[in-house]
Amino acid sequence: MTSQALQRLIPTFKARSLAWWQAVEDALPGGRGRRSLWSALIALVMAVLVTLVWLAGRYEASQLQAELERDTANAVSDLRTQLTRHVQALQGLQSSHPSEAFWSLEAQALLRENREMLRIEWRDTALNLKRSADSALRSPVFERVPRSETLSEAQQTCLRAQRSSGASYSRSYFLPQTDGLGMEVMDMCLPNTQGGVLIGFTVVTYGLQELISERLSVGYGRRNEISFTEPDGTRLAIAGTQSRGLRVFTAQQLVDLPGNTLVLRMDGRRGEPDLFPNVLTALVTAMSIALVTVMVLLAKDSRRRLKAENDLAEALAFRKAMEDSLVTGLRARDLEGRITYVNPAFCEMVGLTAEQLTGKLAPMPYWPPEMVDEYKQRQAIRLAGNAPPREGFESVFMRADGTRFEVLIIEAPLISVQGQQTGWMGAVIDISEQRRIEELSRASQERLQATARLATVGEMASLLSHELNQPLAAIASYANGSLNLLKDPAAVPQTLDDVHMALRRIAEQAGRAGKVINSVHDFVRRRDQAREAVAPQALLDAIAPLVNLQARKLQVKVHTRIEPKLPQVLCDRTMVEQVLLNLARNGMQAMDQPGSTERVLVLQARRAGHNATLNAEHGWVEFSVSDVGVGIGEDVASQLFTPFFTTKAEGMGLGLSLCRTVVEQHGGHLNFEPLDPRGTVFRFTLPAVLLDKITA
Template sequence: MTTTTQPDLADSPLRRITSWWHAFEEALPGGRGRRTLWLALIALVMGVLITLVWLAGRYEASQLQAELEGDTTEAVSDLRRQLTRQTQSLQGLQSNTPLETFWNTEAQALLREHREWLRIEARDPELNLKNQVDSPLHKPIFKRVSRTDSLNETVQACAKARRINGPSYSSSYFLPQNDGIGFEVMEMCLPATQDGVLVGFTIVTYGLQGLLNELLGDSFGRRNEISFTEPDGTRLAIAGSQSRGLRVFTSQQLVNLPGNTLVLRMDGRRGEASIFPNVLTALVTAMSIALLTVMVLLVKDSRRRLKAERDLAEALAFRKAMEDSLVTGLRARDLEGRITYVNPAFCQMVGFEAEALTGRNAPMPYWPPEMVDEYKQRQAIRLAGNVPPREGFESVFMRQDGTHFPVLIIEAPLISVQGEQTGWMGAVIDISEQRRIEEVSRASQERLQATARLATVGEMASLLSHELNQPLAAIASYANGSLNLLQNPSAVPQTLDDVHMALRRIAEQADRAGRVINSVHDFVRRRDQDREALAPKMLFDAVAPLVQLQARKLRVTVHTHIDPQLPEVMCDRTMVEQVLLNLARNGMQAMDKPDCSDRRLLLKARRAASNAEQAWVEFSVTDVGEGISETVASQLFTPFFTTKAEGMGLGLSLCRTVVEQHGGHLEFEALAPKGTVFRFTLPVKAALLLDKIPA
């Protein structure tokens, strides 16, 4: 089923504009009665502002156009001036001795100097070709079209040059080239006279593109696009470049040359007229905008202030609701230790009202009387800043009815908006229920440990009976032999010595049976959970009789290796003995296979890798059994997982729990070619430094 959601108009742009306009109307002086005058004033100011900006824009555009026209005029003058200098260079060529070799050399030098020249010709008065030189900087221009086909413009230019006795320029014409393209050229004819008699003509062929690039490109082509055009606007040659995105201003001027007139067009690249083209307009505009802005800001400030007040009220109400809903007690203290704030959860926790706690300093009413002196000292340490902040610590508080309960306190510096510490903020958590659950869990763990020990002893019952059978049988044999000797009335001293020896053997066997029974009895009945400092050898000796029981039945050789001068370890003796016994029994059972002939079990203790805070001793149990498969290894420490037909699946799980409770780590590793080693670590006995933590 598709649900159509209607658009939310509560915060739409139209709704915001409408609400803003209503607020603006309310903020206008005089109320709604003078609304029309204010609207007229606003419209007048906006009209003046728009008009000023428009006029300034027009003025700037006219300034840019005038600047471009000035550039065009200067470009025309510069072009004519340079063409005049080039004419003087040709006259210098005519005045030299007209030797052909010398003429060619001078002509080539001029062609190299003037890149816009394409060809220089020397002709007689009848325009017959006497000599010619093509520019070494360009390809010869009369390869595709013969020179005779383009003499028409040259003849007209030279005829006019003869009449005016000076240089004359031909009309431009298109000259195609072999590469399929071509260009516009123009020729200048300069008559040569000697003693007032015409002796010939010097003709120079110009490329219009070269004229623009060489004579005007460097000075005017950087900011403008320059071109020669025909009267109808057709472009004959273009130089310079024009950027996109800019406003183009155009100026055209005639280049009057003897015999020909060119149209020079310049397209100026200029930016769009800016919004504020001059300082005066900018000032007027700024003042006008300022008047409107002040009015708008007043309205927006009023709306913002009202909104801030509403948001502040909502934030305070929300914070109060959160404080009332918290189950964690909050307590704020100043730098002198006085309570400045408590939340309802804290008051409910200690049983005092907020008024009875606020402003109080040490001793606090929720401190147990027997701990007041200690708590004062700890509070002084806290206020002096000698305890790391944001570290949780446990303490004991007292309710108003006198009952004590444990709490967890997490305290940190209280920092103001200016970044200065104004006190301490603490979070107080009642951990009574947590402690009760931990006690229940500990009792359950003890019962589980006892059950596991009983199960272990039950499995050893048959072994115990077999082990006790030997000393009991020996006792019976020595007792019967002694009775037989004593029944002989003619006993001699030698017989009495045999009786004494038999009685000593009976005592030894009885002591042996007692040790076996006592070791099992102590293992099952031991309840003391206090940790004590023990030598690793004592732990091995404690489980040795039970391990030997299993070893003799399974024909396993047990080796024990303890590194010399090992330090004592801090541990719960009963629990660690159970870990050693479980690991040893598992190792021996892993070797109880028909194909395992060399059955050796190694119990080892050595120093482990330590750090600056704690030293460790590593215990290991190594067997040469068939090893542990990958499938079993992934579930090895899972409770109630077992590969034995009569196993409970709790042994290795309990072993890991015991080791981790001591702060150590239990792991196993496969050996090559076969076998497995189990390792676990126990902490070395060390002096523990306990920092005092404030309440």
């Protein structure tokens, strides 16, 4: 952020009573420091606010938790008090020396008054049942499961009660009921003594669910959920209600009974503490929110400015990255012709650094010395505005090492944001490699044309035979006539004149035949018969321009497939290129028929099987040309390679015959086969040469 931006922000700070912020701004010269301070201040205020609210909430929550723990402790105390009263009531029942009938009446009265008691038993010292009473308020608790199956718990409890001479409680156990449900119960055993002598036991079966419901639910279950749990957290009985959607507070207290320990758990749901429990917290919160709001507004304004600066920096960096990654050289000049900018591609092209080029005037260091005057005149014309804009022209540049290379220069006026021309912007493309490839292509085409002459020799054979037969027949006739005239020893001068005329005719006809032969010789003598090692890719690339030219004319798609890492082949390059060209042309012409909807020509090179007739050091490379034309009929297939046999109205029938001859001269084999569902594929093989044989 600049100093001007700071000056614009100062009134805003004063208007919001934040004059102290100005001193901090002045102390930090960079935008990064301001952002860091803002972030730290916002974080501090938010931390204070959150801490205050959190502490207030924690305080109120601790109050609620303490209240619940007090209720739990009171509930445990009430429960112990009630159980102690039960023990006293049972001791009163034992001290009255009742009869069995009276005992039953008293026991039923206790069961009606205490619903948590499910069954009272009177047992002798051997724990044999003398009398029992079940609660009349529900079905007998041991109706489904006989009492004998659970008597072991009562026996152990009574033994502990006998040793302690007081009431003892058993562990809780589960009893299934006739309604398909069940309940958790526990036994309490109270020894009955007279004069210090044990005369029996009173056993009471408690229902844990009823114990909570009757003794604790009324006083503590309105806002809490009360439950008995085992030490591992397993719930044995539960009572009370819970309001959903509120916060849960939990308190636990041990109910330490003689012989057994239960855990009383109380879950209380309370509303969340108020956000602002007191006025001070609300005031601090309001001031903090106001301060944060001011800082947020300031941060947004600074963020907008920083975003604009970052966007501009990113745009400049992106443009610089694009210019640096271009392979095309870029050169900017002012209206006087002075270089103001060059990209790395241009520097690499001429072998000079940007510092060596920037600010240079004509003559430029990359101009060849012999062309300086010409380039000065051309630059003067362009700077004067007489050259058409964006029109490319070719030139020659010189690298720092003195080598020359051809370039294509496309230059256009450099327009500023105000719409004024400030110079010239040029794109420089190195076309030396392109020119070299064009020269190679031209030479390759010349070789193909020479090979095509050889192919046309066969087509000219019939014409040559006719042309040569006439002079040769005339020569023979004149010679025979001359011999017959010379046999007569009495030849007259007239006869001698006839002989002289015949000899002149013979010379004329011989000269005519010689001209015909020389014309054919001149047609074919331009090529070399030497063989060389050639990559299959190079053979297919050499014929690609001619094949693609005819393919575009006939609307044929050409696909080239070359197996990776193919060895080179030993061949007469020109002749093999002519074979591939002839097969490709035949394939495209075969698809130029009515009814051919899809026209695809496939040129392929791959490894082939070994030919046992040749040296085992050589492998084989197979070339194939596939088309989807109308195919070859059986009547044509038998005569396809016969010289002078053709299905074309303008053909001579020597193309495929010549192709097979060329392939066989290289030791390979040319054949064909139909494709499914339609079309034909021609295949021929050429010997491959190992790399060490080539280098040797």
